[in-house]
Amino acid sequence: MANRKRPSMALDNSTSTTTTTPIDTTPKHCKSKNFSDIDQKHQPKDSNNESVLLPGLPNHLAQLCLSSLHPSLLSSVCSSWRRLIYSPSFPPFFSLYALLSPSSSSITRNKDQDQSNSIEFFALDPISSMWRQLPSPPPDPPLRLLLRHPSFISRNLPIQSLTVNNYLVLVAATTHGFLPALSCPLVFDPVSGQWFSGPPLSTPRRWCITGSVNGTVYIASGVGTHYQGDVGRSLLKWDMKKNNDEWNWENMATLKDGRFSREAVEAVGYRGKLYMVNVKGNAVKQGAVYDVEMDRWEEMPERMVTGWNGPAAVMDGEDVMYVVDEAKGVLSKYDFDINCWEKVMEFPEHLKGAEQIAAGRGRVCVVCANNQKIVVVDVVARPVKLWVVDLLPEMEVVAVHIMPRMSRPEY
Template sequence: MRSATSKITTPTTTTTTTTTTTAMNTSPKRCKYQYCATAAADDSHKLTDSNNESTLLPGLPNHLAQLCLCSLHPSLLHRVCRSWRRFIYSPSFPPFFSLYTLLSSKSPLPEPKNQDQDQNQLNPFQFFSLDPISSTWRRLPFPPSDPLLHLLHRHPSFISRTIPIQSLTVSGRLVLIAATGHQFLPALSHPLAFDPISSQWFFGPPLPTPRRWCAVGSAGGSVYVASGIGSHYDSDVARSVEKWDMKKKKIEWNWEKMASLKDGRFSREAVEAVEYRGKLCMVNVKGHAVKQGAVYDMEKNRWENMPEGMIGGWNGPAAMGGEDRLYVVDEANGVLSKYDSENDSWEEVVDSPEILRGAQHITAGGGRVCVVCGGGERIAVVDVVATPPRIWVVNPPEGREVVAVHILPRMNLPEW
């Protein structure tokens, strides 16, 4: 497998050959000591080595050694010994951030040799996670095969563009929410979600109207789906807004109707609804085309007009970073900017057209902004905390292109 990182030189950023150990900050929101103390108290989380318990620090019980080791960066622990490497991938260690991707095969897959062959193996779409500590791509467990995922990303009738597959993150989980299937019908009747901590897939509640070409977003532990097209265009669906509260018990999961949009103009394109300061913000068209913007006040359940400065600079994929930072990449000019709400303007962060031009998808978290660009050939990672910002490239596994990228806690690896 080829290296996950490449050296990049840009005129406005610091050149870096940093490995993916710096791809994102690893500090979780929860206090490390609190996390380790809670996990260490659970006997089911003790590390085992064959039939004997591994010794993390000679002379100390493991539950005390865990408290000591939790204060160190996982990249340091990974270099020392196998027992420490096992520890950082166990439930007892605070989960650090990793990069999660939906990848598509560049070439057609072979026909199944027999009916018993696992259909998941032949699916052109696979989910992978990039471990920033070991710089290793890991395949996620296969999604449920009933029903089998049939998604369209490219089609001979649309040579110049791709068909969107919409996914998002909410409460530390990856959710696949909308896509196009065969015969150009909505591909998902239920949201399909993955929990990195348990490494398990699960289905959400059935969508009242399965759709595609919609606006999707998350905030406060809830998933929002607005507008879109079902099996055919319907003005009521194009104006509708639905909410799935994932904080509720699974038995109580459902889709709740929220305040409708004033018209159906947001069904023109698949777009992000980005949470910013307690409100969901979205535009109905990507790029530099004339567009409309809308802001949804979740507390008051009402729609508002988007500020002129915000909509004027929203010229590409957008994402919310930490500390109320809204980022957008100008897909035509390759400029990463962040929104200044006080002046209703966009402040340039990185100008790197040779890397960021043609941006397709963006995610932010842990002090990093990750951008899918180059037709899915690469992921550009921008360290927005560094001064000046640093930028480098992560390559997907050989033979695959990136459809979407997200930042989530790393998976537990029991085999370690």
């Protein structure tokens, strides 16, 4: 699909905010050097059809020289360097990906519009600041993901997705008939720009626990075509690090009851364990921890449960956990050694009402304001910086992810 409208680059905010920029392209006056971590294992292949990158050098040596520069600098010099940074052979920089849906006002004005699949997949190119639509998922079977149902206008139906090994993994959703929408996970590879399927589930489900630890996807509890006790207590594991022909779902230690099937739960992989709570916000909740090495369930520390008052995410190799208090607009980091939450930033104006977050590359991206806004917090900068990303017109956010940029075959 062609480029959508370019988002505004200005944000008028008197606090420590900057221009509207996602993930990898903060304004020059607050750019963080840790954004474009170059993976030197990628090596280009010389071709007679390639443009000369640096006169007097073979292209594979020229690329080694150019890879030390920030992609935004390369993009501004010449078209051959711009083609290079979007080529599959160049170490990919990171971008913001989003699951977007038409806004409620847009749906009201277009009542005849087909809502059988209400989700679109986009990536915000950090060099051009353009939203670009991802390639369409395979048409067979057709994707049917329902965010809103006419009988439940005030409540969104959960669409659960993960970032695993730099892939976008669509795990669970609901169809118009209140049935599980996916018989197997749907996976997008941003570097190749291709979709593929994960292993089929013996019992497809929705309203489940979804999370990952060290490249392994976990699905627990949930509801299939109707509630079943054994499904509500089940835990399944899919190791994505294995070869594709070895992919399967393994049954692991079961939950003691089905209380987690009442909500769509985002589990967080943190220090070798899977952490989750069964209720959002400041309500009384229960926490659970799954030890992936010991294959057993544990109780969550009480102080961790108490401070878990909103969406959570991890970064730095699953070693640092953040949570946003959706009622107070406070971003906190968990201190494992002393078992407490440490406040990073309090900003109710922008962070209150957080729905979902993603963390990575020194940034925490927060979906808030009734899914109308993406707020990016630079937790590496001192002082901590915050800015807002403009959305496409008449669209709202379902989920955000941080992954390598898409290749651009048109360059």
